[in-house]
Amino acid sequence: MSISRRGLFGLAGGIAAASVAGCGFAPTSSGGAANNSLTFRWWGGEARNKAYQSALQIFTQKTGTKVDAQYSGYDGYFNKLNTEFAGGNPPDLFQMDTALVSTYAAKGVLTDLSQYIPNTIHLDTLYQAVRGAGAVGGKTYGVPSGSGYAPVLYDKTIFEQAKIPVPADTWTWDDFGRIAGELSKAMGQGKYGALDASKDDSGALQPWLRQRGKDLYNDEGKLAFTKDDLAEWFTMWDKLRKAGAICPPEMLANTDSAAGNHPLISGNIAMTTGWGLAQMQPLTQHTLDIVVVPRGSNGKTGQALNGGVLLCIPVKSKNPEAAAKLIDLFVSDIDAIKAMALSRGIPPSSKALEALTPSLSAADKRDVTYSQYVADEVAKDGLPNAPTAPPGYNDAKTALDAAAKQVAFGKMSIPDAVAQYFRDAEAALQGAK
Amino acid sequence: MSDDSGVAVLDPPVSEQAAPPPVRRKRKRHKHNLAGYGFLAPWLIGLFAFTLIPMVYSLYLSLTKFNLLTAPQWIGFENYTRLFSDERYLQSIKVTLLYVVTSVPLKLAAALLVAVALNRGLRALGFYRATFYLPSLLGASVAVSVMWRQIFSRDGLVNQFLGVFGIQGADWIGDPRYAMWTLVLLSGWQFGTPMLIFLAGLKQLPQDLYEAAAIDGAGRFTVFFKITLPLLSPMVFFNLVLETINAFQTFTPAYVISNGLGGPIDSTLLYTLYLYLKGFGSMQMGYASAMAWVLFAVIGLFTAIYFWSARRWVNYAD
Numbered sequence: 222m223s224i225s226r227r228g229l230f231g232l233a234g235g236i237a238a239a240s241v242a243g244c245g246f247a248p249t250s251s252g253g254a255a256n257n258s259l260t261f262r263w264w265g266g267e268a269r270n271k272a273y274q275s276a277l278q279i280f281t282q283k284t285g286t287k288v289d290a291q292y293s294g295y296d297g298y299f300n301k302l303n304t305e306f307a308g309g310n311p312p313d314l315f316q317m318d319t320a321l322v323s324t325y326a327a328k329g330v331l332t333d334l335s336q337y338i339p340n341t342i343h344l345d346t347l348y349q350a351v352r353g354a355g356a357v358g359g360k361t362y363g364v365p366s367g368s369g370y371a372p373v374l375y376d377k378t379i380f381e382q383a384k385i386p387v388p389a390d391t392w393t394w395d396d397f398g399r400i401a402g403e404l405s406k407a408m409g410q411g412k413y414g415a416l417d418a419s420k421d422d423s424g425a426l427q428p429w430l431r432q433r434g435k436d437l438y439n440d441e442g443k444l445a446f447t448k449d450d451l452a453e454w455f456t457m458w459d460k461l462r463k464a465g466a467i468c469p470p471e472m473l474a475n476t477d478s479a480a481g482n483h484p485l486i487s488g489n490i491a492m493t494t495g496w497g498l499a500q501m502q503p504l505t506q507h508t509l510d511i512v513v514v515p516r517g518s519n520g521k522t523g524q525a526l527n528g529g530v531l532l533c534i535p536v537k538s539k540n541p542e543a544a545a546k547l548i549d550l551f552v553s554d555i556d557a558i559k560a561m562a563l564s565r566g567i568p569p570s571s572k573a574l575e576a577l578t579p580s581l582s583a584a585d586k587r588d589v590t591y592s593q594y595v596a597d598e599v600a601k602d603g604l605p606n607a608p609t610a611p612p613g614y615n616d617a618k619t620a621l622d623a624a625a626k627q628v629a630f631g632k633m634s635i636p637d638a639v640a641q642y643f644r645d646a647e648a649a650l651q652g653a654k
Numbered sequence: 655m656s657d658d659s660g661v662a663v664l665d666p667p668v669s670e671q672a673a674p675p676p677v678r679r680k681r682k683r684h685k686h687n688l689a690g691y692g693f694l695a696p697w698l699i700g701l702f703a704f705t706l707i708p709m710v711y712s713l714y715l716s717l718t719k720f721n722l723l724t725a726p727q728w729i730g731f732e733n734y735t736r737l738f739s740d741e742r743y744l745q746s747i748k749v750t751l752l753y754v755v756t757s758v759p760l761k762l763a764a765a766l767l768v769a770v771a772l773n774r775g776l777r778a779l780g781f782y783r784a785t786f787y788l789p790s791l792l793g794a795s796v797a798v799s800v801m802w803r804q805i806f807s808r809d810g811l812v813n814q815f816l817g818v819f820g821i822q823g824a825d826w827i828g829d830p831r832y833a834m835w836t837l838v839l840l841s842g843w844q845f846g847t848p849m850l851i852f853l854a855g856l857k858q859l860p861q862d863l864y865e866a867a868a869i870d871g872a873g874r875f876t877v878f879f880k881i882t883l884p885l886l887s888p889m890v891f892f893n894l895v896l897e898t899i900n901a902f903q904t905f906t907p908a909y910v911i912s913n914g915l916g917g918p919i920d921s922t923l924l925y926t927l928y929l930y931l932k933g934f935g936s937m938q939m940g941y942a943s944a945m946a947w948v949l950f951a952v953i954g955l956f957t958a959i960y961f962w963s964a965r966r967w968v969n970y971a972d
Contacts, residue, residue, distance in 0.1 A: 300934040303722040324937075328723040411822070472808065474828030474918060482807055489808070616936050619915075626919045630830060649936075 259540040261547065262291040263316035263530075264298040272561040279557050280550050286543045306330055311535040314544035317363050319354055319531055320423075320610040320618075323442070324653060326357040327612045332534040333360045337545040343553045346570040348526065348596070355531045357609055363531030364548050369567050369588075370524045370595045371424040371495055372511035373397075379491040379507065383407035388492075388512045390594070394429070394457065397492075397515040401466035404491045413468040415492040416476060416484060419458035420625035422618050424495030425514065426454060428524050431604055432517025436525075442611030442650055448639050455628050455635045462629065470629035485509075499563065502584050511591050513598065522598045525607035529567075567592045613653025620645035716943035726940060733944035743945070745920045746928040752834065753924060754901040757841035762893055765845040769852035770882070783853065790846025799840070799910035803827060806836045827911060830921035837922060840907050848893040855889035856882070887968045895960050902953050905930065925949055 263273060270292050277288045291312065293301070299321070305311045317325070325331050334355070338344055342364060344352055355363025373388070380387050385403055388396065401414030408414070418425040427437050430446050439445040461467045472484050476493070484490045486504045494514065502509050513522055532551060534544045550557045558573040563585045568574055574589065581589065624642035627633035633641070691698070716733055718726035737743050768786055776782060792798045805811045806826035813823035826832045859882065867877050883890070905926040908916060916923030916931070925945070933942030 303934065303937065307722045325723065328721060330723050469825075470918065471825035471828035474807075474825065474833075474913070482804075482809070487809055619935075622915075623919070626917070630919055632830075632919060 257285060257543075258287040258289060259313040259538075259543045259547070260289040260291060261314045261544075262302070262312040264293055264295045265316075275560040276550065276554075276557040277547075279554065279560060280547055283550075283554075284543070284546060286540075286546070288547070306535070309537060311537055313538040313540045314532060314534055314547055316366070317355075317531040317533040319363075319365070319527055319529065320614050322355055322363045322531055322533065323357045323609050324612040324614065325533070326360070326362045327653070330536055331362040332536050332538065332541055333362065334364065334534065334545065334548075335361050337548075341542070341545045342549045346553055346572040348570060351526055353606060354527070354609070355533070363533040364552060365529055366532050366551050367529030367567060369497065369529055370526060370592055370599075371514070372497065372591060372595075373492055373494055373514055374485065374496045374498065374501060374509060374511050375492040376485060376488070376505075377508040377510045379404070379408065379488070383491075387510065388515075390513055390598075391520075392512070392515050393518060394515045398457075398461050398464075398466055401461060401492065402464055405465050408491065411489070413465065413472070413490050415461075415467045416490050416494070417458060417462060417467045417470065417473060417625075417629055418494040419455060419629065420473070420622045421495045422621050423525075423527070426621070427607065428514045428522065429454065429517070431523030431525060431602075431607070432519065432521045433523075434604075436607055438608055438611050438614075438650075440608045442608075442613075444617075444643070444646060444650070445608075448643055451639045451642060452635055455625065455638060458625075459628060459635065470626055473626065473629070498584055498588055511587070513591075513595055521602045521604070522595065523602065523604065524595055524599050526596070526599065527607075563588060611650055611653070613649040613651070616649030616653070617646040620649060712943040712946055715940050716947050718940045719938075720940040720943075721937045722934075722939050723937070729940070733941045734948070736941070737944060737948065742920060742923065742928060746916070746923045746925050749834065749916075749921065749923050750902065750925040753837060753841075753904065754898060757838045757904075758894065758897045758901050760838060760842040761845045761897055762848055762890065764842050765848035765893070766852050766886075766890075768845065769849045769856055770878070772849075772853060773856040783850065786849055787846035790844045792844075796906060796910055798844075799907045802836060802840050802907065803911050828918055830918045833912070833918055833921050836911060837904075837907050837924075840911075841901065841904070848897060851889055851893055852886065855886050859885050884969045888970055891960070891964050891968045895957055898956055898960070899953055902949065902956075 261277070263269070265273065273292070274290060277290055281287055299318075302311070302315065311330070322331070334342060338361065344364065347365065351365045354365040355361050375387065377387060383404060385400065385407060388400060392400075397415070404414030405412070422437060430436055430450065433450070435450060436445040458467065462469070468484060468490050472489060476483060483493075483501070483504075485493050485496070485501065488507070498509055498511050514524065516522055532548045534541050534548075538544055551561075552570060553572070555572075555576050558568055558576055559580070561568075562577060562581065567589060568577060574593075578586070578589065620642050623645070624633075624638040627641070628635055628638045715726060717728060717730055719729050719732075720726035772779060772782055772786070789798070807813075808825045808828065810826075812826065816823040824832055826836050863881050863885075864877065867881055872880070903926055904924055908922045908924040908927045909930070912918075912922045912927075914927075914931075916927050926949070929942050929945045929949070932945065933939045
């Protein structure tokens with residue numbers, strides 16, 4: 222018996238050792254001291270990894286600086302980054318989530334890039350609306366590498382089968398509810414016109430609030446809407462849910478990643494917020510298309526251009542000058558822009574777009590014409606730019622998700638869920654300062 | 655090292671060793687110990703570098719506010735007092751206790767059942783043993799959890815099977831009433847390790863008691879409950895302790911099946927998953943460290959209760 226048990230524990234030990242080795246951190250930036258090299262970390266899919274690497278080759282050719290490329294998926298990216306920051310050994314340049322830049326800036330670990338503008342980093346080609354994407358408290362901590370608007374993504378094939386006209390660019394929230402209801406009827410049992418977007422902060426709630434002259438957050442990093450607003454928002458979705466126009470909450474389990482079991486891809490719903498064409502179209506045989514998020518009754522789109530991903534330089538970067546040059550390559554070097562195409566989102570400058578347009582695929586072109594259309598519409602809205610997401614944003618987002626689902630599952634009344642959201646979100650925003 | 659060789663030089667000749675003075679004997683023993691520690695070094699270094707020092711550091715962190723990026727600030731016991739007014743924390747305790755009290759008995763029952771079934775002189779025992787152990791070998795791996803997610807998803811294998819009989823299955827992963835039970839089931843399915851231990855235990859049981867029972871005409875259930883189970887109680891105890899500790903620390907399946915969020919509506923928010931979300935997601939590492947120490951205390955408490963109760967029901971042969 223002792224033998225089999227020892228063998229057993231040996232085996233268990235071996236497995237444990239293997240799994241520990243598996244999640245170990247790769248050694249990083251140990252050789253970054255020399256001034257002709259720099260480490261650059263990003264997250265991305267295969268397309269972005271290839272595109273970035275070809276841009277990095279161009280950078281090395283032009284400046285002679287070698288770049289140590291470190292890339293992974295988004296999952297765990299910030300955990301790993303946090304660990305490196307905590308260990309005092311961050312990469313020299315890294316890709317940042319726009320929504321998190323203020324969280325890091327508040328902790329004093331990011332370089333103020335103002336010192337490199339305009340001599341090293343040329344921001345003048347960027348769209349006015351995205352120039353401030355990395356700005357926190359009047360300082361520029363990040364430069365956008367791509368930009369975009371979150372549309373409503375829909376399954377055109379289902380619309381055609383149901384003989385329902387596709388949404389027009391002028392549609393309103395009332396139209397959205399009506400069309401979703403018609404789709405639900407046409408699609409049959411267990412299928413629904415639209416995904417429940419009551420939990421979607423940036424793709425649905427933010428435009429809805431901006432249409433009413435409000436926003437998710439204000440410049441002071443506090444919530445910029447009232448409990449009444451949120452109650453009205455939840456009520457609107459609750460009515461749609463009870464009418465069977467949007468999906469039941471059980472279906473929300475698979476909606477956080479672009480994959481085959483996303484209800485839009487599995488054919489269980491026909492419309493969703495928060496997703497672009499580029500990520501979803503490759504996953505289905507159906508034809509997908511995008512349309513602007515429903516307008517307010519005043520005709521405003523309420524859309525806010527987001528900076529996509531940002532590029533940031535840690536205070537402890539060993540080679541900030543070269544890192545700044547690399548940032549500039551991403552925003553203003555024509556060769557690099559062509560090499561990267563749309564793999565990083567819509568390029569954040571008109572100069573980049575003009576250079577790119579002739580060589581784009583059909584789906585890519587659709588993304589571009591859509592974002593140009595929305596950019597024009599946003600100009601007509603005449604609304605101020607959306608403020609940068611404040612520190613604690615991530616927890617506030619989680620709080621919205623939780624409150625919306627409590628309502629959807631019928632576990633909480635709307636007033637209770639609203640109260641819970643305000644309590645949790647305010648605590649998160651306050652606590653992060 | 656130099657100390658070691660110095661001792662070697664001072665080593666007395668063999669003849670003197672018959673009656674060495676006490677001081678020398680002490681040195682001698684010390685030298686032996688040193689060699690022992692030398693062999694233990696890899697393990698000791700691991701123990702200190704990867705267990706004890708991090709534990710002490712996390713105890714310190716649990717008394718601070720630490721966001722991973724800037725230096726920790728001392729706040730005393732605030733993290734601990736905040737824990738019990740945090741509704742999500744209380745929810746995670748509820749979920750974890752439910753998980754532990756359902757998954758551990760299920761797993762042990764499955765393990766014992768299969769072990770008894772396999773302990774009847776099967777010809778290809780090795781094959782069956784390996785087959786039943788396979789799920790545990792895959793263990794808490796991400797791949798198994800992903801597979802589980804597929805099997806129980808809305809259009810997954812289970813619902814396709816139910817569809818054959820015209821039953822519209824529920825959304826097992828997406829519905830808060832069922833999501834937790836898919837985790838319990840996954841744990842129960844991975845009964846390989848306790849099964850092997852039970853099987854090894856069964857092979858050691860004295861046959862004479864069974865022969866006596868057979869002569870007395872005892873039925874199968876009587877034999878199992880009056881002979882097998884009492885004799886096997888040390889194994890049951892061992893497995894119970896190990897599996898309870900494992901269950902409290904379960905992370906991967908809940909992380910994968912709920913897409914890292916503990917949903918739907920926190921129904922699979924296991925303790926370690928919430929700890930992870932607090933520490934790395936919300937960057938409240940001090941709070942997360944306090945959670946870790948409370949978990950440590952709770953596991954210690956459960957283990958102590960087991961050992962205390964063991965006197966009443968664990969039956970050692972000697």
